[in-house]
Amino acid sequence: MDLDFYLLVEHHNNGDRAQNGWKPHVYNACIKHVKDTCDVDITKENITGRIKTFDKQYEIITKMLAQSGFGWDWVKNMVSVDNEEVWSRYVEANKEARAYRNKVVHNWESINIIYSKDHVTGAGARTGAECVQEPQDTPVVEEAPEVPQKRQRTGDAILCMMGKMKMSFDDALKTTEPLPMPKVTPPTEILAALKKVPDLEDSDMLRAYGKLIVNERLFEALMALPEELRKPWLLTFD
Template sequence: MATTKGNKRVYLTWTDEMDAALLAVLVEHHNNGDHAQNGWKPHVYNAAIRNVREKCNVEITKDKIASRCKTFDKHYEVISKILSQSGFSWDWVNDKLLIDSDDVWNKYMEANKSAACYKNKVVKNWDAISTIYSKDHANGQGAQTGAESAQVLPEQVDDASPDLPQKKQRTGEAILSILEDLKTSFNDSLKSTEPLPMPSVTSPAEILVTLQMVLDLARSDMLKSYGKFILNERLFQALLELPMDMRKEWLLLLN
């Protein structure tokens, strides 16, 4: 990345430490819903500039942050598409794609030649990037902020306790609510000649990609969770509302 200073071009090389300092701020403010219509709110850029300066002793600008964010966005767009296909997973140790075989990769390349450089590309901080840039599959309009999420959640009882028994109770209530909705829909269909509409559900591939993003989740726990979410759309949506650092603990409690 180059900027002009007088008659000289000043180049900025982003290091792993600078990326980590920038993404730490973006994840925090993403979880707080600090998004503007066309990017981040001004105080987010100021916080990122300050954190990179304190942690790395490097001065950056809003424009340089925006440019770096475009790179992160491209990484997410390409890698998440690959991970949604069978035969691919994420290597959390080496920070790159884990491919079942050359045949799997070659088959994918037949229709996606532009992604060729990602076969062995190291992309660090994938957990943070996927948290910030994951798309809202329900409406296709980009990441849903925490504030937006709060507006669409059903009302909760004010005196609900946050301990484990209450969580299990709410899960049971959610299942009963789904069954009641299905029963009502079925009964209504009997009174009409209109066909029963199919409920909108997340694809198995999207569920698998989301679980693969959870750090250090054992294979057996991933499979248990996969089985639950295939059968229960509301449980999967509840997982998406949790910050990335809370998902593993919740999945283990759920299993």
């Protein structure tokens, strides 16, 4: 089912997502993709249910990443915390985050691509950072408040997930200009490249496919290798 999410990223970049949701043909394309790739039958309800899960993950994780002492571990695909004291204080006030102490989220980069614009620039929308930094009884002012240097670095890290950073975190909250999107290789292109690898078994191909659609750098590394080394390298994937 997660393989289907990366097809949503492709359709998102093609402008197939309206304010009231995805265009009908997107669901049909996702259902067909999962059937053709995994021989599994899913429904539109399966897709919308999974999307709601990703939306909740985005809200919870971005709220954490906006805090001093939190970061994102791109190797382990999970939230990293400076120490247990920081974590204990945070979950005491944010019970919904407790399950994310060691939770692996393989789709974090793609989740950002789809949801970040909605939550940062959408009408009336608020990011997790805004929910924390803006006091409830304090009127919103034009000028953003000063924040500690460590929090600025954390905010910058969130923007880096969306591509090359061109503005500070505070500037991003004030602007309505869309953030730059990172390159996303279409799943069809990745699958075509794997099919060109000689004598690659179907099971090994599916295992590699699942890894490559998650990590753009892995696919770039594959294409940089000489053809005779691609299969041995792919077989090292767990």
